[in-house]
Each structure stands twice: as C-alpha cells, then as structure tokens.
Amino acid sequence: MTSYDIVIVGGGPAGLAAAVAAKKAGTDSILIIERDKELGGILNQCIHNGFGLHTFKEELTGPEYAYRFIQQVYDLGIEYKLDTMVMDIAEDKTVTAMNRTDGMFQIKAGAVILAMGCRERPRGALNIPGYRPAGIYSAGTAQRLVNMEGYMPGREVVILGSGDIGLIMARRMTFEGAIVKVVAELMPFSGGLKRNIVQCLDDYGIPLKLSHTVVDIEGKERVSAVTIAEVGPDMKPIPGTEERYTCDTPATHCCSPQD
Amino acid sequence: METYRPLFVLKWKGDESVLYDVIIIGAGVTGSAVARELSRYKLNVCVLEKEEDVCCGTSKANSAIVHAGFDAAEGSLMARFNVRGNEMMGDLAKDLDIPFKRNGAMVVCIHESEKDGLKDLYNRGIANGVKELKILNREECLEIEPNLSDKVVAALYAPTSGIICPFMLNIAMAENANVNGVEFFFNTKVEKLTPDTCKKCGQPIWKIRTNNGEYKTRYVINAAGVYADYFHNMVSEKKIHITPRRGDYCLLDKTVGNHVSHTIFPQPTKLGKGVLVSPTIHGNLIVGPTAVDIENKEGNNTTAAGIADLIAKAGDHVRNLPIRQVITSFAGLRAHEDHHEFILGEVEDAPHFIDCAGIESPGLTSSPAIGEYIGQMMKEKLGAEEKEDWVGTRKGILNPADLSIEERNELIKKNPAYGRIICRCESVTEGEIIDAIHRPLGARSLDGVKRRTRAGMGRCQAGFCSPRTMEIINRELGLPLTEITKSGGDSKLVIERTKGVEA
Numbered sequence: 001m002t003s004y005d006i007v008i009v010g011g012g013p014a015g016l017a018a019a020v021a022a023k024k025a026g027t028d029s030i031l032i033i034e035r036d037k038e039l040g041g042i043l044n045q046c047i048h049n050g051f052g053l054h055t056f057k058e059e060l061t062g063p064e065y066a067y068r069f070i071q072q073v074y075d076l077g078i079e080y081k082l083d084t085m086v087m088d089i090a091e092d093k094t095v096t097a098m099n100r101t102d103g104m105f106q107i108k109a110g111a112v113i114l115a116m117g118c119r120e121r122p123r124g125a126l127n128i129p130g131y132r133p134a135g136i137y138s139a140g141t142a143q144r145l146v147n148m149e150g151y152m153p154g155r156e157v158v159i160l161g162s163g164d165i166g167l168i169m170a171r172r173m174t175f176e177g178a179i180v181k182v183v184a185e186l187m188p189f190s191g192g193l194k195r196n197i198v199q200c201l202d203d204y205g206i207p208l209k210l211s212h213t214v215v216d217i218e219g220k221e222r223v224s225a226v227t228i229a230e231v232g233p234d235m236k237p238i239p240g241t242e243e244r245y246t247c248d249t250p251a252t253h254c255c256s257p258q259d
Numbered sequence: 260m261e262t263y264r265p266l267f268v269l270k271w272k273g274d275e276s277v278l279y280d281v282i283i284i285g286a287g288v289t290g291s292a293v294a295r296e297l298s299r300y301k302l303n304v305c306v307l308e309k310e311e312d313v314c315c316g317t318s319k320a321n322s323a324i325v326h327a328g329f330d331a332a333e334g335s336l337m338a339r340f341n342v343r344g345n346e347m348m349g350d351l352a353k354d355l356d357i358p359f360k361r362n363g364a365m366v367v368c369i370h371e372s373e374k375d376g377l378k379d380l381y382n383r384g385i386a387n388g389v390k391e392l393k394i395l396n397r398e399e400c401l402e403i404e405p406n407l408s409d410k411v412v413a414a415l416y417a418p419t420s421g422i423i424c425p426f427m428l429n430i431a432m433a434e435n436a437n438v439n440g441v442e443f444f445f446n447t448k449v450e451k452l453t454p455d456t457c458k459k460c461g462q463p464i465w466k467i468r469t470n471n472g473e474y475k476t477r478y479v480i481n482a483a484g485v486y487a488d489y490f491h492n493m494v495s496e497k498k499i500h501i502t503p504r505r506g507d508y509c510l511l512d513k514t515v516g517n518h519v520s521h522t523i524f525p526q527p528t529k530l531g532k533g534v535l536v537s538p539t540i541h542g543n544l545i546v547g548p549t550a551v552d553i554e555n556k557e558g559n560n561t562t563a564a565g566i567a568d569l570i571a572k573a574g575d576h577v578r579n580l581p582i583r584q585v586i587t588s589f590a591g592l593r594a595h596e597d598h599h600e601f602i603l604g605e606v607e608d609a610p611h612f613i614d615c616a617g618i619e620s621p622g623l624t625s626s627p628a629i630g631e632y633i634g635q636m637m638k639e640k641l642g643a644e645e646k647e648d649w650v651g652t653r654k655g656i657l658n659p660a661d662l663s664i665e666e667r668n669e670l671i672k673k674n675p676a677y678g679r680i681i682c683r684c685e686s687v688t689e690g691e692i693i694d695a696i697h698r699p700l701g702a703r704s705l706d707g708v709k710r711r712t713r714a715g716m717g718r719c720q721a722g723f724c725s726p727r728t729m730e731i732i733n734r735e736l737g738l739p740l741t742e743i744t745k746s747g748g749d750s751k752l753v754i755e756r757t758k759g760v761e762a
C-alpha cells in the first residue's frame with residue numbers, strides 16, 4: 001500500500017492552504033484528494049470578488065483567490081489526485097479512494113486532514129411544504145449551474161435564506177436578467193455580511209424580509225409561485241401575513257457541515 | 260388473434276392500425292404487475308401511461324411495507340390479495356433482483372384498556388391466513404425493539420411483514436414485461452373510451468382516444484390509480500367514487516436508520532393504519548403517513564399542517580424519535596374507494612372492460628397477486644397460449660458496493676465509468692446511471708435516474724449531483740440541457756444559457 005505522511009481530503013481553499021503550510025513546515029509526503037475535475041473547490045463557482053483581503057491584501061474573485069493557492073501547490077510540487085472520491089477512512093488511517101483510472105485504491109496516511117467544506121441542507125430538511133416541482137435549487141446548486149455550467153435555472157427568482165451565497169446569487173441572477181422578487185429570512189437578522197446586503201440587495205432594490213418563511217410552493221411541474229409569511233417569536237407563521245410571489249426559481253440557502 | 264410481436268425498443272407512439280388484445284391504462288405497480296403476468300402469453304399487449312415514466316403515481320410515494328395481512332377485513336379481497344402478495348414477494352424479489360427484507364411488524368398497544376384490540380387484530384390475521392402471528396407482552400416487546408415507547412403494554416408481532424423498494428418493484432415488473440414483449444407508451448394520456456364492435460369477429464372492442472394517437476383493443480384494464488373511477492364511470496352506469504386520501508411522510512437520514520428494526524404501527528383506527536415508524540429497505544427511517552381526504556387527484560403536495568400533525572403523532576410509540584434528522588418530506592395519495600375495498604374484474608355493464616380500482620393500501624403488497632389473478636382471467640377470456648421463450652427473471656442495475664475491491668477494480672478497468680462517483684450521498688457511480696438510462700424502459704429525467712439508482716436520494720437531495728446527472732443524460736441521450744426535466748412534462752431544470760455563452 002502506498003503511504004503518505006499527510007492525506008488531505010478536499011482540494012478547496014482549506015485543503016490547499018493546509019497542504020502549502022505543511023509543505024513549508026517540512027513535510028514532504030503529502031497527497032491532496034479532490035473529487036472535482038479541478039482544484040479550488042467551491043471558490044471556482046464564487047466568481048464575485050471580495051476574497052483575499054486578509055491573506056493577500058488585495059481584492060480577488062473566488063477563482064483568482066483559489067489560483068493563488070493552486071499555484072503554490074504546483075510550485076511546491078505537492079501531489080494531488082483529481083476526480084477522485086474518498087470512499088472510506090478507517091480508524092487506522094487507511095484511506096480508500098476511487099477514480100476512473102486508478103480504480104479503487106488504498107493509502108496509508110500518517111495523518112488525515114478533512115477539508116471537505118460544507119454541504120447545503122436541502123429543501124426537505126427545512127420542511128418546506130408544497131409540491132416537488134422542478135425549479136427549486138439550493139443556492140449552491142444554482143450558483144454552479146449559472147457560473148460553471150452557464151445555464152439559467154429561471155427568470156423570476158425568490159431566495160429563501162439570506163446567507164452570503166443567497167445574497168450574492170440575488171445579484172448574480174439580476175446581472176443575468178432575472179428578476180429577484182424577494183429574499184426571505186427566517187431569523188430576525190441576516191446571516192450575511194452587511195456589505196453583501198448593501199451591494200447585492202439594496203443597490204438593486206431587492207427587498208429583504210426578515211422573520212419570514214415559506215408556507216407554500218405552487219406548481220406541479222415547474223414552480224409557479226411561492227407564498228411567504230411572517231413568523232412570530234416561536235418561528236411559526238403568523239396567519240394573515242401571507243404574501244404570494246409568482247416565480248419560477250426559489251433557491252434556498254443553508255449550510256451544514258460535510259460528513 | 261393478432262400474432263405476438265416481441266418489441267424491445269421504446270417507441271413513442273403506438274401503431275393505429277393494430278388491434279391489441281389488451282391495453283392497460285396506468286404503469287403503476289398494479290398496471291405493471293398485470294403487464295408482466297400478461298407477458299407470459301402470446302398476446303399483443305401495451306400499457307398507456309400519461310407520465311414520462313413508470314412509477315409516477317401513488318406507487319412512488321407510500322410506506323413501502325409488504326404488509327402481513329392482519330389489517331384487512333376478514334373475507335375481503337384486500338385480505339386475500341394482501342396475504343397472497345406477501346407470500347409471493349420473496350420469490351418475485353429474487354427473480355427480479357430487487358431488495359426485499361422480512362423485518363417484521365409490531366402493532367404497539369400503549370393503553371392497557373386497548374389490549375383487546377390487539378386480540379381482535381390477531382384473530383382477524385389468523386382468519387385471513389397470516390402465519391406466525393404472536394402477541395408479545397411488554398418485556399418481550401422491549402427485548403426485540405428497545406426503542407419502543409416506555410408506555411408499551413403489549414404488541415401484535417407479525418414476522419412475515421417486510422420492507423421493499425416500491426420504485427424498484429414497479430420498475431422491475433415493467434422492465435420484465437417490456438423485455439417479454441409488452442409495449443409501453445409514455446406521455447400518453449387516455450382521454451376517452453368508446454365501445455365498438457370488431458368488424459372481423461363481431462366481438463366487442465374499445466377505441467381509446469389519447470393525446471398521443473388512437474388505440475384499439477379487445478380488452479381494457481383500468482389500473483389508473485386515483486383516476487380509476489373516472490374511467491369506470493365513463494363506461495358504466497354503476498358508479499364508483501374514489502377519494503384521494505393524502506398521506507404525508509418524513510424521511511430521515513441513514514445515520515438514524517436503525518432507530519427501530521421492525522415496522523412499528525400504532526393500533527389501527529377507522530382512517531387507516533396510523534403513523535408508522537420503520538426502517539426502509541435502503542437504510543433510512545420513514546415516519547408517516549397522515550390521512551387527509553382531499554378533492555384534487557394531483558394534490559400530492561405536503562402541507563405545513565400535515566407535517567406538524569405527523570411530527571406530533573410520531574413519537575407516541577417510539578422513544579426519542581430523531582425527527583430533526585429529516586432529509587425530505589413527501590406525500591402520496593391513496594385511491595380510497597367509498598367501500599374501502601379492491602374492485603377487480605370485468606364490469607357488469609361494460610363488456611371487455613376490466614377494473615383494478617380502489618387499489619389503496621395494501622396495494623403495493625397485493626400487486627403481484629392482482630397481476631396473477633388478472634393474468635389468469637385474461638388467459639381464460641382470450642384463450643391465450645403461453646410463450647415458450649418467456650423469461651421471468653431480470654438483472655437489476657449492478658451495484659458496485661456489493662463487489663469486493665478486486666472485482667470492483669476489474670469492473671472499472673473494463674468500464675471506467677464505474678470509477679466515478681456522481682452522487683456522493685448514496686455513492687452512485689456514473690456506470691450505474693448510464694445503465695439506468697440505456698436499459699429497457701430506461702430513465703430520461705432526473706427523477707427517472709433517481710428512482711433507478713438512488714442518485715439524488717441522499718442527504719443533500721440532489722443538490723450536488725443534479726448538474727452532473729444532467730450532463731450524463733445530455734451526453735447519453737443527446738438531449739439538450741434545456742430539454743432535460745426533473746420528471747417529464749414542463750419540469751425543465753434550466754431554461755436558457757447565461758449571457759454571452761454560445762448555445
């Protein structure tokens with residue numbers, strides 16, 4: 001079995017930074033395992049700017065920021081495998097992974113660093129009632145479709161949740177000619193940066209409704225409308241506060257840690 | 260009789276000049292089970308389905324329990340077909356290469372005063388012919404199911420009860436029927452049935468108008484689920500009435516899939532078997548259903564009230580139910596006929612029109628038995644001969660997780676697509692998805708792929724794999740991305756290219 005001192009699962013910014021730091025600290029045998037076709041992770045679809053202010057003291061887009069790390073990985077000659085999925089990590093730090101060319105293989109790791117980022121919680125986990133039509137995306141999936149695949153999921157958008165990706169997608173979809181009708185947030189405050197609320201919503205006249213949740217999704221095949229309502233302190237919708245928005249793409253945004 | 264033409268290719272539309280022996284309306288479990296049984300004979304059979312795939316109606320959204328058969332009224336068709344279907348399921352699952360497990364069911368009594376109810380249920384089960392039934396006392400209950408509510412007094416235990424994948428059952432029966440010569444026409448909605456007489460033989464025939472051409476057949480089998488009353492009433496003066504009775508569910512993550520190992524029922528009430536908690540055959544935990552009568556036959560939307568009601572009831576019989584681990588909620592519609600009974604057989608005042616109506620729970624369990632019964636009936640009516648080359652078995656989609664590492668590497672060497680994971684939650688490879696697309700009655704939508712491979716059924720509910728699966732469908736079927744749907748019809752996933760990208 002091949003062995004490495006450090007196996008890093010995930011080739012996003014965290015994994016890349018960890019690899020670079022470990023290499024600089026003197027560890028030679030490092031392997032990064034990335035499941036996507038390129039290094040960079042979620043940053044590749046975050047084409048807005050605002051990255052790198054702390055680390056590089058300049059304002060970069062996601063892919064530019066990622067590339068700074070990727071370049072260091074190349075320069076330092078750190079090994080990586082792309083399009084490779086880690087299937088299992090055993091207690092003795094044997095990592096089982098798989099890809100098209102190597103098949104299923106095992107690696108003995110001195111240490112394993114988990115840098116898999118986060119996984120969005122789906123609509124179902126949020127228990128949003130209504131039909132199950134097409135046109136409902138997590139903000140991350142919508143972002144991938146628009147920024148990486150180059151397709152628009154819809155023209156009239158309602159965004160649920162005001163985390164940064166939701167806010168940024170509001171602006172991004174507006175740029176693409178979509179009408180973002182509203183961003184609804186369950187909590188009485190937004191989880192996003194003030195800067196993003198100003199630059200992504202206020203500047204484009206997109207309303208942000210705090211303490212609001214979805215009470216219904218209409219449309220059997222494709223989404224046709226979404227009804228939101230204000231919630232009380234118990235987080236339950238207050239009858240009589242419902243507002244209905246016609247739309248074809250509600251996007252939810254909510255992250256949970258990767259397992 | 261027309262000669263039988265085997266046909267393995269998927270056609271979009273039937274040949275209007277053909278007189279079919281049998282046309283089945285609906286490709287749910289009932290229609291597909293009947294189709295498979297009819298595929299044994301030298302008959303010309305087709306299935307008309309309004310949706311883009313099999314398993315798009317009630318058969319895709321239910322508890323997926325292979326009921327033991329103690330619940331249905333003594334002497335009813337429900338009891339008879341339930342018990343027979345349960346009996347058949349083991350061999351059928353083997354033949355069709357689909358997962359099935361007899362995990363056993365417990366009807367849990369939590370009030371001393373209601374213990375008699377268990378005894379009644381036990382007696383009914385015995386009368387229905389259910390084997391191995393037992394009444395367990397509190398200690399015995401907790402011993403085999405430690406997470407039962409502390410209030411448990413006793414339980415009826417039915418070891419023959421099982422869990423199955425309703426999609427795989429439906430898909431496998433349809434696929435097997437198709438390979439044996441039954442044609443399936445999708446996106447074909449039956450609109451009108453008109454009785455006619457065959458010019459050659461003078462026998463009654465039916466003309467069927469659809470949105471996708473006209474069809475002619477000697478016999479019609481009405482397996483249209485919640486719409487079965489619509490067709491029945493179109494041809495008969497003796498009206499029936501089906502109420503869609505909605506049931507909401509929560510599906511919980513696999514991390515809590517073994518919270519209970521048996522299917523846990525409360526004691527039944529007039530509205531049905533109540534909210535159950537059960538492991539699924541794929542290792543999730545399912546909680547549901549509610550029971551709400553509605554008007555809309557397409558109304559399988561979940562509601563906030565339904566889910567709230569479910570969550571309130573779910574904890575009654577199981578302790579510390581980890582309801583926060585929900586990954587999705589969904590709803591299904593029972594085809595509740597006013598007399599709560601299956602209606603099976605030729606309609607008195609509509610010769611050559613055969614009902615499979617009112618197929619509510621235990622319809623999934625009963626489907627193989629209904630297929631057997633209707634198959635036998637049609638054989639006699641049409642004097643059909645058996646085919647010599649009928650193949651009753653089928654291989655499911657290969658699941659690489661069942662292989663050893665060596666076998667898996669052998670497979671990846673031959674076909675690298677098995678080395679690429681597309682759905683990371685359920686560990687589904689590209690190879691499985693390609694298989695699902697290209698096999699008989701293959702998948703053409705995201706939901707079609709999902710029901711065949713489980714890609715998109717896991718914790719992230721397709722957030723990650725949707726764009727990747729779309730790319731594969733695009734490549735394998737040559738469908739433009741803007742034409743790919745979630746589940747047929749207008750359920751398109753993306754609508755146009757972003758600015759400045761060449762189409």
Ligand SMILES: Cc1cc2nc3c(=O)[nH]c(=O)nc-3n(C[C@H](O)[C@H](O)[C@H](O)COP(=O)(O)OP(=O)(O)OC[C@H]3O[C@@H](n4cnc5c(N)ncnc54)[C@H](O)[C@@H]3O)c2cc1C
Pocket residue numbers: 284285286287288289290291307308309310313314315316317318319320321322323324325326447448449450482483484485486504505506507548591592593594618619620621622623624625
């Ligand atoms: C909440 C719930 C829980 C259940 N739990 C269980 C259980 O645990 N165990 C069990 O055994 N059973 C259970 N059932 C019952 C079981 O799911 C059904 O009995 C079974 O799926 C019915 O299958 P079907 O083929 O008759 O109907 P369907 O699956 O609804 O199929 C009917 C088909 O007809 C098609 N159709 C309708 N109109 C037309 C038309 N005009 N033209 C062409 N096609 C048409 C529809 O599109 C559909 O595909 C449950 C049901 C529900 C709702």
